[in-house]
Amino acid sequence: MVRYIGRRLLQMIPILLVVAILVFLLMEFVPGDPVKIILGDSATEAQIEEVRETMGFNDPFFVRFFDFFTHALRLDFGSSYITGTSVGAELLTRFPKTFKLALFSVLVTVIVGVPIGIMCAINANKLSDRVWLVITLLANSMPSFWLALLLVLLFSLHLKWLPSSGIGSWKNYVLPIVSSSVGSLASIARQTRSSMLEVIRADYITTARSKGLKERSVIIKHALPNALIPIITVIGGQFSYLMGGTTIIESVYSFPGLGSYIISGINNRDYPIVRGGILYIAFTFSIMMLIVDIIYAFADPRIRAQYAASGKKKKSEKQ
Numbered sequence: 001m002v003r004y005i006g007r008r009l010l011q012m013i014p015i016l017l018v019v020a021i022l023v024f025l026l027m028e029f030v031p032g033d034p035v036k037i038i039l040g041d042s043a044t045e046a047q048i049e050e051v052r053e054t055m056g057f058n059d060p061f062f063v064r065f066f067d068f069f070t071h072a073l074r075l076d077f078g079s080s081y082i083t084g085t086s087v088g089a090e091l092l093t094r095f096p097k098t099f100k101l102a103l104f105s106v107l108v109t110v111i112v113g114v115p116i117g118i119m120c121a122i123n124a125n126k127l128s129d130r131v132w133l134v135i136t137l138l139a140n141s142m143p144s145f146w147l148a149l150l151l152v153l154l155f156s157l158h159l160k161w162l163p164s165s166g167i168g169s170w171k172n173y174v175l176p177i178v179s180s181s182v183g184s185l186a187s188i189a190r191q192t193r194s195s196m197l198e199v200i201r202a203d204y205i206t207t208a209r210s211k212g213l214k215e216r217s218v219i220i221k222h223a224l225p226n227a228l229i230p231i232i233t234v235i236g237g238q239f240s241y242l243m244g245g246t247t248i249i250e251s252v253y254s255f256p257g258l259g260s261y262i263i264s265g266i267n268n269r270d271y272p273i274v275r276g277g278i279l280y281i282a283f284t285f286s287i288m289m290l291i292v293d294i295i296y297a298f299a300d301p302r303i304r305a306q307y308a309a310s311g312k313k314k315k316s317e318k319q
Helices: 002-029 034-039 045-055 061-073 087-122 127-141 144-158 171-200 203-210 215-226 228-245 247-252 258-267 271-299 301-318
Strands: none
Touching: 002 061, 002 271, 034 045, 061 271, 087 127, 087 171, 087 215, 087 228, 087 247, 087 258, 087 271, 127 171, 144 171, 144 247, 171 215, 171 228, 171 247, 203 215, 215 228, 228 271, 247 258, 258 271
16 A cells, blocks of 8 residues: 555656646746736836846746746745735645635535435435436536525525625635535435445345345445445545636635635736646645545455555565
8 A cells, every 4th residue: 555655646746747837838828918917008118028037038938947847846836926925825825725615515515415316326216316316417517606606696695694705704614615515416416326226236235135134224334335436536526626626616705715816816817826726736636536546445345455465466576
């Protein structure tokens, strides 16, 4: 297991390198000049050229990329063109807020979505199953920004129960969490249903029922553990997506997280913010996928045995 984790961590290096190259290239071709945004429309060509020279925009492409990448290796993403603040420090400040939002959103989807999926699998093709399938289909196809705006109109403007923006107390998290979790909830519920349907038709489930075990025990102790692998995959993917995909949600609710920070960087052509933010998200996504693989080993003894067998094989080859 330790060797596997080390190998996966090493594999992250070329992935992050490719992401860094792509982000740098894309920002080079994005229309708009950050210098003109910084100086404003009243700036003269001489002033613009002077600032471009000072900020290094006139340097060759490879010189600028090498400078960016060497600084990124030291976790130094530069300073914002607009505010002059350190991008790395700002990312560290905003990361816990986005992480908390994504974590609670995933918890809501698991607590609600998995039981719904199990119930649909148990009552497959019955009325309750069909009703929930329609509901999850609608929730899955609902645009998150549209749902977010509806929730603001209902709970903030009309009922005045919850704040519509900012971050001050737990109430500020309620609407963003609901908006983020609805689509994920539907995906996890449908995946749970599909996985459970495959498992509950297996012979060992029939054997467990023939022994006189209660249906609840059969489902929870025998069926669910064997259906977890695809569910864990979806949960890990949804969490990774929420870490970088809450951009619209954070913008709607003025939530000071990574997403809104990257959006402001894109709008202002603030390249250090965009590059640093996307690299940060790519690193988080890679770590999350590694954690998912490790959870596989705890959820499925067969995978844990494969890791153990692989380690023993490498030791025997060295001997």
